[in-house]
Amino acid sequence: MTQQFRTEELPDTDEIEQITRAAWHYYNDGLTQNQIAEILGVSRIKVSRLLEKGRQTGLIELRINSPYGGCLTLQQELADAFGLADARVVPAFDEAPVTPRIGRAAASFLVQKLEPNDLLAIGWGEATTSTLRYMAPVFPNSNISLVSLTGGVSAYIGNTGLYGPQNNAHLIPTPLRVSSPELAEMLRIEPYVRHVLDMAATARIALIGVGSVSNTATLVRYGYCTSAEVELFARRGAVGDVLGYFYDADGHILDLDLHRHVVAVRPDDMRRIPNVAAAAAGPQKIEAILGLLRGRLANILVTDETTARELLRRKG
Structure with a gap:
């Protein structure tokens, strides 16, 4: 099934990869945005924008398993x-x-x-x-x-x-x-x-x-x-x-x-x-x-x- 994005501004293939890597390091590895910036070779502000765009487009969906x-x-x-x-x-x-x-x-x-x-x-x-x-x-x-x-x-x-x-x-x-x-x-x-x-x-x-x-x-x-x-x-x-x-x-x-x-x-x-x-x-x-x-x-x-x-x- 094709991913349904929530905004008109869809990321391109390279940006999707960057968003995915940033999200993985941030949510799975628990790295800071500064650490992720060093790994990806971008600024911390760029990492913050990647994570935000991932949430806005639906690439990143958070699920809280808590009462x-x-x-x-x-x-x-x-x-x-x-x-x-x-x-x-x-x-x-x-x-x-x-x-x-x-x-x-x-x-x-x-x-x-x-x-x-x-x-x-x-x-x-x-x-x-x-x-x-x-x-x-x-x-x-x-x-x-x-x-x-x-x-x-x-x-x-x-x-x-x-x-x-x-x-x-x-x-x-x-x-x-x-x-x-x-x-x-x-x-x-x-x-x-x-x-x-x-x-x-x-x-x-x-x-x-x-x-x-x-x-x-x-x-x-x-x-x-x-x-x-x-x-x-x-x-x-x-x-x-x-x-x-x-x-x-x-x-x-x-x-x-x-x-x-x-x-x-x-x-x-x-x-x-x-x-x-x-x-x-x-x-x-x-x-x-x-x-x-x-x-x-x-x-x-x-x-x-x-x-x-x-x-x-x-x-x-």
């Missing part, structure tokens, strides 16, 4: 479907817990995106904790600072190795939820708390978890909400929470008394952060993630393959 291949397609589909700036999807693997795998993927993404002396704002939840554990070795050499988006973070960040006098961690020194709206407001205007809240809003990148509305939600397990409250919130239309604020299926923040007890950056202020990455996966999180994305509460998603497929199916 991540399909996930790369899903990433683009998620970004297109929900208007995301970026997405990361890890392959499905039922034999391993999902949270550590999502944490590792989120850590990998953040390490690629964060720059030296950057400020990373962090939210509440187990996905955040898992991510920070994987990132711990990176922080000492990068001078990246952490700033919390909510109170209560110090309760679980201590075992990540990132919170101590030697680290640049600026955490709100309060619980996530306090006993009265009056106390919450007093704490928000207390100088150090106000300073941290204002600092969080200036971050370039934020990492948040996505809470589900269930008796097993992290807020319930940490004692910030009761099962009865969560059931009431669900009856009022809640599908998930972010930073302790519950929202409906379209991502609208509900009018709940609980929100007046929360010490955290408000969702509208969080939206001003250019890159808000949400890390979440699992069947119990589908409704919560859908609402989060519909409400533009995050513009980056880190999830797994099964969750990604269900999100796309349910987008509607």
Whole structure:
């Protein structure tokens, strides 16, 4: 069967031979373009052009034999479907817990995106904790600072190795939820708390978890909400929470008394952060993630393959 080229400008016989030799040395032998240039007696720029022409004409076709291949397609589909700036999807693997795998993927993404002396704002939840554990070795050499988006973070960040006098961690020194709206407001205007809240809003990148509305939600397990409250919130239309604020299926923040007890950056202020990455996966999180994305509460998603497929199916 004759090779079908994809462009009108077909290489001649001599150029086909050069492209073939360049591709063989580059992809099979692992040689650099400089090394190939010496072998072929051409410039490095010429080698680069040969490889590019080989790809454009169809002489070179790359095949990635990896479970991540399909996930790369899903990433683009998620970004297109929900208007995301970026997405990361890890392959499905039922034999391993999902949270550590999502944490590792989120850590990998953040390490690629964060720059030296950057400020990373962090939210509440187990996905955040898992991510920070994987990132711990990176922080000492990068001078990246952490700033919390909510109170209560110090309760679980201590075992990540990132919170101590030697680290640049600026955490709100309060619980996530306090006993009265009056106390919450007093704490928000207390100088150090106000300073941290204002600092969080200036971050370039934020990492948040996505809470589900269930008796097993992290807020319930940490004692910030009761099962009865969560059931009431669900009856009022809640599908998930972010930073302790519950929202409906379209991502609208509900009018709940609980929100007046929360010490955290408000969702509208969080939206001003250019890159808000949400890390979440699992069947119990589908409704919560859908609402989060519909409400533009995050513009980056880190999830797994099964969750990604269900999100796309349910987008509607």
